[in-house]
Amino acid sequence: MTAPVRSSASAIWLLARLRLLRLINMTGALRFGKAANSKSRSASQGKRSSRWLLALLVGMGMLFSFTHIARSSVLNLHCKIDTPATCAAMARAHSVESMVEAAADGLHAAHFSPALAAAMTLMVLLMWLVGFLMPLGSRELAQQDWDLEWLVTLPIRRGTLLWARVLERSIANPVGVLALGPLCVVLAWYGNYGWASPLLGAAMALPLLMLAAMMRTLADTGLRLSLPASQLRNLQALASILSMPLMYVGISYSMWSNNSFTVDWARSFPAWSLWTPPGLAVQALTAPSAAGAGQAAALLLAQTALLLMAGMALLRRQLRHGVVASGAREAATAGATASRRAQARAAAADAPSAARSAGTDAATAGADANAPAPSPASRWRIGTILQRRELMLLGRDRNFLAQSLLIPVVIIVSQLLVSGQLSSITLLGQNQQLMAVIAFGIGSYVLLLSAFQAINNEGNALWMLYTFPRRIDSMLKEKAQLWTALAALYPLLIFATGLYFTPDFNWRLLWWVAVVMAGIPVYALIAVSLGVFASDPHAQETQARVRPTYAYLYMMLSSLYIFGLYASTWLQTVAIMILTASLALALWQKARDELPYLLDPAAAPPARVALSDGLIAATLFFVLQLVIGLVLRGGSLGGSLGGSGGGLQSGVLAFACAGAIVYLLMRYLYWRHQTTGVPAVLNARHHQGMASAAGHAATASLAGAAAACAFGAAYLWLLRDTPWWPRHAPSSATLRLLLPLTVLAAPLFEEFIFRGLIFGGLRRMAGALPAALGSAALFAIVHPPLAMVPVFVLGLCTAWAYERSKSLLAPMLVHAAYNAMVLGVQAAL
Known part of the structure; x- marks a missing residue:
């Protein structure tokens, strides 16, 4: 007995709801589990994550941002088109914010003029193009959706399936919803529809x-059947490039x-x-x-229905022979046929040249008989x-080439162009810090679009x-080196442009160049590392294989280097670099x-002491x-370690309490997670006994x-006759x-x-000398510059x-002896 066939409307709603639920699950905002009385075996529990909260916060932030942009655009265009003189005078007399609020009140009281409505039509058209081009450029056009061939086997008509696909793409289009939804709501609000504006918008x-x-x-469905994969990738790259200037x-x-040409376009x-679909919506x-x-x-509804019917007729004609161009066997046969044809053409092309060179080869055979054959390994590559391989794939994948290397340039040029500041590029070299x-910024953004995708680009x-006879981390390191070299070209181009317009080469510029070029490989490594955490190889959808949370984290970390x-002072810059x-x-x-x-999907690496533990502990400690x-001083910021007696007392107590809390907390966490490699005060296991460990430590x-x-004593003696030497010796109470x-x-x-956490974590990555240098540099930057x-x-x-004793007691004794010496020298001198 077969189940009854669903009606067309029911099938369309079912498929659209399925796609919407998939989109929600991809964001991690909601999770749908089985019923409590389900008898099927539950799947293995995956790795825990709290991405749903971040996805919700990011979604709300983007909705607020697009709404603010839409409101500001409507009011600014109202001012510049309807009342330019009044708004300009109010902005000069008061502020731009006061002018915007006055314009909002005036627009509520009046109605949209025909010129302002036409300008809003341009705005809606731009957002519509963004909602169409950006999703088109963000997916692989040369490959059909993984569920398309399964959907056509369902007991529904082809037309019903196509209408369902159009409907689900209408509501499951986050970019289009964010681009058009807030703008339409803002237009309805200033059209005096009140709280009905969200529904009407x-x-x-x-x-x-x-x-x-x-x-x-x-x-992406119809053209895939009529265009080759290379042209589809070019179309995808073009869509990616065009969407960014339109959005800006x-x-x-x-x-x-x-006040650039874009305002003249709106006027x-x-x-x-106004009689096109965007204009009718306005x-x-x-x-x-x-x-x-x-x-x-x-x-608007009539035009939309007419255009949808015409598009559906064209889509039916494109899909009249099926939804895929060829299957696996046809593709293999076509590939073999193309290979044979290519070999035949190569043989035909080589035949005349071989015949012409036969006599020459015979004449020179004796002379070249003793010449060594060129070794393939001796040729430089x-x-x-x-x-x-990465460069070859980059040359083949036009879309990835455009997204990783061209879009950053397009973004910068678009910002300068639409803001009317393109001519200010000639002043770039006058402010060398801004140029740096x-x-x-451009170099780090290139790394976000390239090195961040190092794992995700491998796809299926x-x-x-994992099958190659090499560690996968070494292969990722080579990818990071490649993208470092490519991303470094952009900062060099910026510096060269600044020097071309302002030929002022000095040592300060050399310092900025060194700082920027040192940051590119560092952030390439950060991008590749965060790309590993962001990767979800088990996701079916290509867009879901990279979690955007880590992209936002990368941009936050990039802002830290920009702060540097x-x-x-240069010491602060060096500290942030370290x-x-x-x-x-x-x-x-x-x-x-x-x-x-x-x-x-479920296993995780065993707990081991890592460098990140030391960085977290140090941050928590300070x-x-x-x-x-602050608590001990009653909220007062005064009274440091070098201040008055009360401030010094509270500082000593705060230091001891913070150190004890961090020490006990880290010890508890290591015990709780069964962490290996935890540093010990006396490593009796390594030295076969406490006495032996104590002897080696001593x-x-x-x-x-x-x-x-x-x-330290020599340094203090040299510092004695300088202005930085303290003029007053510490009192006996301070010394106590x-x-x-x-x-x-x-x-x-x-x-x-x-030493226990930071040096131990670095020691696990590199040798003893690099670990010692790294931990000593971190130890130095948390102390005063002197x-x-x-x-x-x-x-x-x-x-x-x-490193010699394998016990923390040895560095503790060295540290204590050094500090005692410093106090003694300061008291004596």
């Missing part, structure tokens, strides 16, 4: 979204300072455009009377095999990388641990010091303390407070963090003592 946006869905279906033109209307947009939302609005809405910020062939470029490099290494270490388990110190500490104290802090608390807590050099040497000595 959604009703007028739906026909436009359906037209965009029909155009997209014709492009639309956004430019929200800026009052925009002179023809009146006949008339329906802004008409002064209900009759006019109803007439415009009826005409750019990069490694994997990097050459722009250079790093990712499993093949704006730092007031911090970001440490962060990159920590993320890379976590990515290396995650890679072997990436294809397993934050807790600040918070506890021996190593004596040598390390002698070296650190000797360098500083002694337990510097000799007991600081060695215990700081050595656990910087003490950085001797503290760096102290960090090297403590790292050597820890």
